Amino acid sequence: MKKIEDLFKSALRDQELPYDESAWNEMSKKLDARSGEGGASGNLKWILGTAGAIVVTVGVLLYMDNNTDIKEQSKNQIASTDLKLNENTDFNNSESSNVASETQSETDDSTEKSNEKSNAKELESSYESNQEEVIQVVECCDEKVERLITPVYRETTVKKDTVVENPVLKEKLTFSPVNDKCLNDVFIYQNENNQSVWLNTPVNKLIEIKASTKIKEKLNEKGLYQIGVLNASKDFVSRSSFRVFEPKSNQLIVEDHLNYENGLPQLDAKAYNEGENKWYLNDDVVALNKEKNSFNLFKKGNYQIAMSNVDINGCVSKSVTNFWVEEDYNLMAVNAFTPSSWDSRNTHFLPYALTKRDSPFKMIIIDPSDGAILFETSSADMPWDGIDRNTGKMVDENKSFVWKVILENPESNEKPEYIGTVVRL
Amino acid sequence: MKNIEKLKEIVNGCLNDDRRSQEALFKMFYGKMLAVCSRYISDPDTAQEVLQEGFIKVFDKLEVFDFKGSFEGWVRRIIVNTAIDSIRKSKRAPILKEKDTDFKVDSTDHIEENETIELTELKASMAMKAIEKLSPGYRTVFNLFVIEEYSHKEIAEILGISEGTSKSNLSKAKLNLKRILTEEFSNLEE
Numbered sequence A: 001m002k003k004i005e006d007l008f009k010s011a012l013r014d015q016e017l018p019y020d021e022s023a024w025n026e027m028s029k030k031l032d033a034r035s036g037e038g039g040a041s042g043n044l045k046w047i048l049g050t051a052g053a054i055v056v057t058v059g060v061l062l063y064m065d066n067n068t069d070i071k072e073q074s075k076n077q078i079a080s081t082d083l084k085l086n087e088n089t090d091f092n093n094s095e096s097s098n099v100a101s102e103t104q105s106e107t108d109d110s111t112e113k114s115n116e117k118s119n120a121k122e123l124e125s126s127y128e129s130n131q132e133e134v135i136q137v138v139e140c141c142d143e144k145v146e147r148l149i150t151p152v153y154r155e156t157t158v159k160k161d162t163v164v165e166n167p168v169l170k171e172k173l174t175f176s177p178v179n180d181k182c183l184n185d186v187f188i189y190q191n192e193n194n195q196s197v198w199l200n201t202p203v204n205k206l207i208e209i210k211a212s213t214k215i216k217e218k219l220n221e222k223g224l225y226q227i228g229v230l231n232a233s234k235d236f237v238s239r240s241s242f243r244v245f246e247p248k249s250n251q252l253i254v255e256d257h258l259n260y261e262n263g264l265p266q267l268d269a270k271a272y273n274e275g276e277n278k279w280y281l282n283d284d285v286v287a288l289n290k291e292k293n294s295f296n297l298f299k300k301g302n303y304q305i306a307m308s309n310v311d312i313n314g315c316v317s318k319s320v321t322n323f324w325v326e327e328d329y330n331l332m333a334v335n336a337f338t339p340s341s342w343d344s345r346n347t348h349f350l351p352y353a354l355t356k357r358d359s360p361f362k363m364i365i366i367d368p369s370d371g372a373i374l375f376e377t378s379s380a381d382m383p384w385d386g387i388d389r390n391t392g393k394m395v396d397e398n399k400s401f402v403w404k405v406i407l408e409n410p411e412s413n414e415k416p417e418y419i420g421t422v423v424r425l
Numbered sequence B: 001m002k003n004i005e006k007l008k009e010i011v012n013g014c015l016n017d018d019r020r021s022q023e024a025l026f027k028m029f030y031g032k033m034l035a036v037c038s039r040y041i042s043d044p045d046t047a048q049e050v051l052q053e054g055f056i057k058v059f060d061k062l063e064v065f066d067f068k069g070s071f072e073g074w075v076r077r078i079i080v081n082t083a084i085d086s087i088r089k090s091k092r093a094p095i096l097k098e099k100d101t102d103f104k105v106d107s108t109d110h111i112e113e114n115e116t117i118e119l120t121e122l123k124a125s126m127a128m129k130a131i132e133k134l135s136p137g138y139r140t141v142f143n144l145f146v147i148e149e150y151s152h153k154e155i156a157e158i159l160g161i162s163e164g165t166s167k168s169n170l171s172k173a174k175l176n177l178k179r180i181l182t183e184e185f186s187n188l189e190e
Helices: A004-012 A021-038 A040-066 A068-085 A109-126 B002-015 B019-040 B044-064 B071-089 B124-132 B136-147 B152-159 B163-189
Strands: A135-137 A146-151 A171-174 A186-190 A197-200 A206-209 A214-218 A223-230 A236-245 A251-254 A266-272 A276-281 A284-288 A292-296 A301-310 A316-325 A361-366 A373-377 A399-407 A417-424
Touching: A004 B124, A004 B136, A004 B163, A021 B019, A021 B044, A197 A236, A206 A214, A223 B152, A251 A301, A251 A316, A266 A301, A276 A292, A284 A292, A292 A301, B002 B019, B002 B044, B019 B044, B019 B071, B019 B124, B019 B136, B044 B071, B071 B136, B071 B152, B124 B136, B124 B163, B136 B152, B136 B163, B152 B163
Parallel strands: none
Antiparallel strands: A135 A146, A146 A171, A186 A214, A197 A206, A197 A223, A223 A236, A251 A266, A266 A292, A276 A284, A276 A301, A301 A316, A361 A373, A361 A399, A399 A417
């Protein structure tokens, strides 16, 4: 029995469809067409646009010449209004082309261009309007860097009570794009505008970012954060947004005992998460991108095991645990053997780990009383049987001997030489 | 790390309008992103077109990506938004409006949070087949909530519907999927 959403999520989240060789050809054609738009046809549009603007300007000038008094008065009104709004506002009418509308979708270029045309027509009549200062935020083209704020002019000469949105004055507002973040990240944002913008948190808390100031805000809520402005009705209107993700579940399970299966003092750990893992032993990175990791803990003491995970959203979380090793690792050597024992496991001496590890070594047995080497081997199949190779006789009972093992290829954090004592019983 | 360096190299190439780098990036994410599009748009040709449109946006916006988050997550989000925009713009299926019956909340609606089924694993192809049978409205809400892990609040904002409607549609989508899967499997048994 499984929840429907879990079933579909595990089936589809990382689904990948096979690559279609013809797909890039189609994509490439689109890219070619797009670069073409910016080339010859783009220039043509620009030339036509400029020519159109000249025609309109000449027409307006001729018209104004005949109606100088009225138009001058109206233009002055507009100019003074603009100055009240922002001293930096420019009067490039050809750019005052966005219709105030609220849509979260990205607007087609074609739509924008047709709006430009219709607004150009409306532009002239706006000179005769008795404008009422309403700041209306133009919303188009989600995630574009530059936005426009356009005042709406209420036509008093028109009898019907309709709002004509004539973008005569404009003010460019800049909203720097923000990448998605993770919970508890510190969000730093510079308001480059000459007026306040607002940060709207997922719990609809509005935080003002005053003109030309920077804010530092700890992101305590997951979800959608929006940066935008307040419209005439003091309602928040989003201009740029980013999401704050909670790091995905990241569980580290560490065994409670060492596993000597391979003759090494291994501590096994497993990560339950998705994404990229980094494994740490006492703050040193020891492995990358592994679901499971084994740590060789050779010395007695406390070890800090940690695993950090970067999930699909780029959020990092770290799990840390401590493990205490009771004693130093000494190749799992016994401290006594009995050559005459009935139990074949006790009749020879060789540190047990050397029979499990696939690692070249050399072992010597030394008589501590005179330093003589009694036995030497490099094979796990040839353990010491208690015979002194110098005399060919069995060594004395209850006497202690020193063993020394030199590893040719010790593990990365392992010493190459081990020493211990063994008593012949 | 090597993968990240490689990706950075490709992205830098794309920023310089290098067609080979664009192709490499396209190939790198084609399979996963086409799967995303196909979950929202049943028609394969339209899904391909939306994918291409999405990639053009990816190429356009690459300069704002600063490699602080997951690149795949970033691309995925653009593709999802493009797919939703495409559905929203579709005149034949203006499905993403509050007034649409797909999104209407019926007061008698039973919202079941934990709809379960006697299955432990589902093949991607079967899952896709079932999702395709959902109405576009249910499908979109289900995809956004379950696969993309958006909250109901975010879905409400993206689709211009209420949170309650989003919840209701998710519940209905799950019920329908359960029914579709049950029917599919009973057909298989026969």
